[in-house]
Amino acid sequence: MLAKVTSTEPEISRRSYLGWLIGLCTAGVGAVLSVPLIRFALYPLRMQTTEVKWSDAGPLSHFVSLAIPLRRSIQVEQVDGWRETVSEKVVYVTQTPDHQLQVLSAVCPHLGCSVQWSDAKQEFICPCHAASFGADGTKLSGPSPRAMDSLESRIENGRLLVRYRYFRQLVPTKEVIG
Numbered sequence: 790m791l792a793k794v795t796s797t798e799p800e801i802s803r804r805s806y807l808g809w810l811i812g813l814c815t816a817g818v819g820a821v822l823s824v825p826l827i828r829f830a831l832y833p834l835r836m837q838t839t840e841v842k843w844s845d846a847g848p849l850s851h852f853v854s855l856a857i858p859l860r861r862s863i864q865v866e867q868v869d870g871w872r873e874t875v876s877e878k879v880v881y882v883t884q885t886p887d888h889q890l891q892v893l894s895a896v897c898p899h900l901g902c903s904v905q906w907s908d909a910k911q912e913f914i915c916p917c918h919a920a921s922f923g924a925d926g927t928k929l930s931g932p933s934p935r936a937m938d939s940l941e942s943r944i945e946n947g948r949l950l951v952r953y954r955y956f957r958q959l960v961p962t963k964e965v966i967g
């Protein structure tokens with residue numbers, strides 16, 4: 790009489806394959822479900838809670854035929870919940886080749902020093918690490934990862950208004966952080 794030969798190998802490999810497949814599906818579903826949870830958890834870090842009001846940069850007559858960038862100090866009013874703060878910020882008003890007014894933040898996109906216009910060199914120079922920028926804010930040389938940051942502006946009742954913003958430093962693209 791022949792002995793009956795049985796093998797459990799195919800059964801085991803089928804089971805382990807199913808277990809592996811179920812594990813993979815579970816991990817996939819878990820990853821998909823975790824995306825909204827992670828976004829929800831990080832939302833307060835990315836949210837901009839500060840409202841920045843428009844600042845008066847002066848009458849338009851001050852910016853007629855600008856040959857070189859004009860330095861202005863503006864009062865910036867910020868509302869953050871119940872807290873309201875007013876601070877003074879420096880901007881430069883320049884004229885684009887098509888005669889549009891452009892307002893540039895004086896904050897260096899490298900590490901935040903105050904960029905200054907040099908009449909002698911006809912360019913903006915950062916005193917900290919010598920980054921230089923053209924009259925329209927384009928990056929010329931130095932460690933700054935991008936051009937000077939332009940600010941939103943508009944003309945109202947014959948005056949130039951500016952919305953001051955803070956931008957992330959050390960990144961190649963302009964990113965508002967406040």
Ligand code: FES
Nearest residue numbers: 897899900915918
């Ligand atoms: S902070 Fe302006 S070049 Fe470094």
